[in-house]
Amino acid sequence: MAEKLLMKGNEVIAEAALRAGCRHYFGYPITPQTEVAHYMAKAMPKINGTFVQAESEVAAINMVYGAAAAGARVLTSSSSPGVSLKQEGISYIAGAELPAVLVNIVRCGPGLGGILPAQCDYFQSVKGGGHGDYKNVVLAPSSVQELYELTVEAFNISDKYRILTIILGDGMLGQMMEAVEFKDKEDIYQDDKKWACTGTKMERESNDVTSIYIQPEVLENHNLKLQAKYKKIEENETRVETYNCENADIIVTAYGTVARIVKNVIKMAEKEGIKVGLIRPISLWPFPTAAFEKYAETPKAFLSVELSAGQMVEDVRLAVNGKRPVHFYGRMGGMIPSQKEVLDKIKEILNK
Known part of the structure; x- marks a missing residue:
């Protein structure tokens, strides 16, 4: 029988991530999304997971890179200025084709702004945000129930296409409480992640995870490969x-x-x-x-x-x-x- 609970939006994101198989969280506190980190800090030790409050947003996104490169399902969360600080790492993640999920509970700006609801990070999210020709999948829930469902889906999309997926909400959605109906079992996309850096045990060739391609011909071919992937996502993953x-x-x-x-x-x-x-x-x-x-x-x-x-x-x-x-x-x-x-x-x- 499905479980129905009254929960705050930010906490639902964290619970959904856990149910989706996420066992690694790296972040840095910033309102109005801090409850995501609070929830993970309590939950991860109970399931032998990893929670790290990094020394900065820059550090957190690079920890995400490392965990994703090792084949882990990994989450980070922040709010507008914090996401800005993550942009270099996000571009590296895109270049290395790593699956990960990032939550941005948007606050108003520009600058430090305030913790009240806003949607002023649309450009940053859908136009790349950092340097280079890349895209992130961006999902925009409108209810706490959708926060749950789309967070699970975000992990599946990320693994399926080796891409960063963003959950874009606002302070109102993150802080409101609504009844959420959880499934007994999640439909999890299965990927053997043979590309990941997990140690060869002398049984296979070593894997390299990188976004550095010095030769222009090689880098152009890598970019063409990325653009073909984005076209496939456009064909298959549009939601409206x-x-x-x-x-x-x-x-x-x-x-x-x-x-x-x-x-x-x-x-x-x-x-x-x-x-x-x-x-x-x-x-x-x-x-x-x-x-x-x-x-x-x-x-x-x-x-x-x-x-x-x-x-x-x-x-x-x-x-x-x-x-x-x-x-x-x-x-x-x-x-x-x-x-x-x-x-x-x-x-x-x-x-x-």
Whole structure:
């Protein structure tokens, strides 16, 4: 029988990672995600796992590199400024094709910012963030239940493609408590990881894990290999929710907790005779372009609602490809848009 518990979002991430087979956690405390580390600090000794509070975020991400290179399922978590410090290591992980999971419970910025909810790390997450031509898979849950499910899925995707997968949430999602239904047994992707550095025991050739390729021809071929992998991920791992989009007057797009606000706006608009659809990207990369292409000519316009100055809206405009106007409404600094604000923006667009 499935287990149902009332838990905080950050703690659910940690529990999901454990259920997914993660036995190594390296991190550094920063709000509003610190409970992930707290949970792991208590849990890992009980299961003969590894918990290290590193001396810095830079150290933590390099410990992730080492554990992943040895074939371990490994997790790190942080919040916006901490993730910025990890970017060099993230690029090295991408270059070495190592599977790992990183959680970013976003705080508002720029700079140190504050611990209130924000989505201002979208560019950093989906456009690489560090140096070089690389991608990370980015998953954006909108509920504590999805935090559990997508964290497990993140480990599976990472192992399947040897890629870093990011769970992108915000302070509201990380701190809220909701009922979560856990499975009795997780569906874990099985990979023998014959490429890992585990010691040869004189039974095989040694493995090398590196992102250093000095010869330009070799480095270009490595990059071409990475780009082919990213194309395969785009074909197979796109995740999206579409809701009420058929014959919609306007389609709103939002991700994470903001999408929950939009669903209530849809109910409010319906009472006033306005049909509002929702496209909720669950994978921010790969971006669900096909969903926007499908409905590109259905509404009068699109509206991207975000906790930022307008970041995902650029990908929406690319996906719609000029077939309809794409508008933007955002709040920053930890401010959350009200349902009335979003509905008023919808009315303003439709009345033009």
